[in-house]
Amino acid sequence: MTPLLETRGLSKTFGGLKAVQKVDLRIEANRVVSVIGPNGAGKTTFFNCVSGIYRPESGSILLDGHNITGRKPHQVCRRGIARTFQNIRLFPEMSVLENVLVAQFKHRSISPLPLLLHSKRFRGQEHASRHEALGFLDFVGLTQYANSPSGSLAYGLQRRLEIARALATRPRLLLLDEPAAGMNPQETVEMVQLVSRIRDKGLAILLIEHHMKMVMAISDEILVLDHGNPIAHGTPEQVRKDPLVIRAYLGEEISE
Amino acid sequence: MLSRYRPYILGLLGVFAITFPFLWLRLVPNFANNTIAVVWAPMHAFAFFGDLSTVFVVGFFIWLYVQLNRRFGWGKALARNPVCQKIGLFWDDNWGWVAVILLFLVLPLSIRPNGSEAWRAAGFPWISTSTLGLLTFAGLYMVLAVGLNITVGMTGLLVLGYAGFYAFGAYVFALGQQHFFFPWWLAGPFAFLLGGGAGYLLGLPCLRLRGDYLAIVTLGFAEAFRELMRNLDITGGDKGIVLKDSSIFQGFAGLSNQQVCYAVTAIILAATVFFIQRLYHSPVGRAWIAIRENEVAAAAMGVPVVQMKLLAFSLSAAVAAVAGVIYGAKDGFVSPAMCEFQQSIMILAMVILGGLGNSYGALLGAALLYLVPEYLKALPSMIQNNSVLSGVVPKFVQESFQHLSDYRWLLFGVVMVLMMLYRPQGLLGSARRKTEIRYP
Numbered sequence: 001m002t003p004l005l006e007t008r009g010l011s012k013t014f015g016g017l018k019a020v021q022k023v024d025l026r027i028e029a030n031r032v033v034s035v036i037g038p039n040g041a042g043k044t045t046f047f048n049c050v051s052g053i054y055r056p057e058s059g060s061i062l063l064d065g066h067n068i069t070g071r072k073p074h075q076v077c078r079r080g081i082a083r084t085f086q087n088i089r090l091f092p093e094m095s096v097l098e099n100v101l102v103a104q105f106k107h108r109s110i111s112p113l114p115l116l117l118h119s120k121r122f123r124g125q126e127h128a129s130r131h132e133a134l135g136f137l138d139f140v141g142l143t144q145y146a147n148s149p150s151g152s153l154a155y156g157l158q159r160r161l162e163i164a165r166a167l168a169t170r171p172r173l174l175l176l177d178e179p180a181a182g183m184n185p186q187e188t189v190e191m192v193q194l195v196s197r198i199r200d201k202g203l204a205i206l207l208i209e210h211h212m213k214m215v216m217a218i219s220d221e222i223l224v225l226d227h228g229n230p231i232a233h234g235t236p237e238q239v240r241k242d243p244l245v246i247r248a249y250l251g252e253e254i255s256e
Numbered sequence: 257m258l259s260r261y262r263p264y265i266l267g268l269l270g271v272f273a274i275t276f277p278f279l280w281l282r283l284v285p286n287f288a289n290n291t292i293a294v295v296w297a298p299m300h301a302f303a304f305f306g307d308l309s310t311v312f313v314v315g316f317f318i319w320l321y322v323q324l325n326r327r328f329g330w331g332k333a334l335a336r337n338p339v340c341q342k343i344g345l346f347w348d349d350n351w352g353w354v355a356v357i358l359l360f361l362v363l364p365l366s367i368r369p370n371g372s373e374a375w376r377a378a379g380f381p382w383i384s385t386s387t388l389g390l391l392t393f394a395g396l397y398m399v400l401a402v403g404l405n406i407t408v409g410m411t412g413l414l415v416l417g418y419a420g421f422y423a424f425g426a427y428v429f430a431l432g433q434q435h436f437f438f439p440w441w442l443a444g445p446f447a448f449l450l451g452g453g454a455g456y457l458l459g460l461p462c463l464r465l466r467g468d469y470l471a472i473v474t475l476g477f478a479e480a481f482r483e484l485m486r487n488l489d490i491t492g493g494d495k496g497i498v499l500k501d502s503s504i505f506q507g508f509a510g511l512s513n514q515q516v517c518y519a520v521t522a523i524i525l526a527a528t529v530f531f532i533q534r535l536y537h538s539p540v541g542r543a544w545i546a547i548r549e550n551e552v553a554a555a556a557m558g559v560p561v562v563q564m565k566l567l568a569f570s571l572s573a574a575v576a577a578v579a580g581v582i583y584g585a586k587d588g589f590v591s592p593a594m595c596e597f598q599q600s601i602m603i604l605a606m607v608i609l610g611g612l613g614n615s616y617g618a619l620l621g622a623a624l625l626y627l628v629p630e631y632l633k634a635l636p637s638m639i640q641n642n643s644v645l646s647g648v649v650p651k652f653v654q655e656s657f658q659h660l661s662d663y664r665w666l667l668f669g670v671v672m673v674l675m676m677l678y679r680p681q682g683l684l685g686s687a688r689r690k691t692e693i694r695y696p
Contacts, residue, residue: 102545115535
């Protein structure tokens, strides 16, 4: 059976720096796969390659067996991969609802006449869009903020909005780049719940996270990167005991 | 009640007080006994405010509309009307319709029947032909500002040579008329398509790159276009092209060229604002704003960034080209001076002054930046022709007013610096964050 997403020997270098080297990964639907590693390990670069923001030097990315290597970000999104960003990238001047509406672009017809005249059909679509967007806001618990400018939201809520916005593209694979960064323990627990609810909807989730508790609690599989190299890959239990991982994280001396 | 209107009442009283000695009274010297009689003579005031009447009328109707809308929910009632629902009017963007309504209300005021001197004599404050010309130009600048706002304000791409497309449209019309006998109404759509095509071709190489390449490329385009027009034989070089029949609109429905020009400008302006606002409140408009706010995120959310930028830019260019056609038809003369760098900067300043990303801000900015210097220009002659004012205002002030319009660029710079310091979002700011869920 072909996996939902497969990367084969994915590599990316910046000048002399080998940011990502030969990463092989397979993700099935309904699974949470975490990518962990020390700072600068190439996790976000890996995400950027998968979502089309960077073009990988070598290797390939297959979605449902179709090669999507080197596609533009919007084409990758169109095929069903959505992402959030480590450094939050909302549209701050737009309202919370509109942030989600933007993400529905690919589901909307943009034939000129209905757009210019706001025909009855167009209004129906717009109405449906709003309804659906409110549904996503409800899913992440932001309904009450629908009309406020997204730039004014609290930090944790902005992260949730990023997830709602990514969900609005109706993806099959969701890339979450440190969704719990900077959150307190309570918010982290809520984020774990949110992520598992998303998984239960039938999405595959690729997760970058530094909160080890969260990673261990939620992941089905963990991939560990160090200096761009995949050094371990397996279930949380296997990874936890892997000597290479311990050395990468804690340094050689203490690991003994 | 009174406290709410106090500022307006005080303002009116203030205007009255300041203008009282000049406009409402007349000093009549009596040489027989060396006395000066003060006579109540409000005619000057009527003449003065008559020329400003359009501004007041427009302001009054805006105020009236807002009040009615707020008190009685007119907009909502109309939105619920089944006929309006069917054709999609009054749905989400009442303001677009306000512009249309206002223009058609002001239109009959501005276009008066021939023999209107009788009307003026009867005391009606109709605007003069010269003022009508000014308003036509103001309307053209409004079209340009609203068009540029798509690219600069909504999509967040800097364009420094917008007047290039304006001149492009004018030359399309002028050359088309000279060589292919194009009437203006055919040249309009033709220039729209050609201008859009030119914008597309120009944007194609530079919009694929990130950064402000578009600013430099459009700047180059405007300059190159101007030099080309100056040096080609077919375009008459620096002298430009005098259109075959300068009074192109003459005789249309018994109106003068100026009047029809104004009407056409007003209709094109209303249509431009209307359609641009419709686009703004659609997935395309949201995509533009998203690109302005965060290009990477917009792309990652499935917005085809390059295509949307190209659409915005070529639409801007097309609108400018249509404005150029009207300019040619109005002035009967097209020259390379149309796309001087100063022109482009002026249009850009209108957009920035009014508020980036807000069409109504662009309208306001264009009206202010075009009309205020024109009124300043008219000020010295107005003082001279007014027997009371010319007596009261000291000679040196009058003389310095003669050169007031020379300083308008200086004033302009000061205004811009102050704006950037104290109100960087422009006079009206971006209306985007006010958009709410108000769909049925």
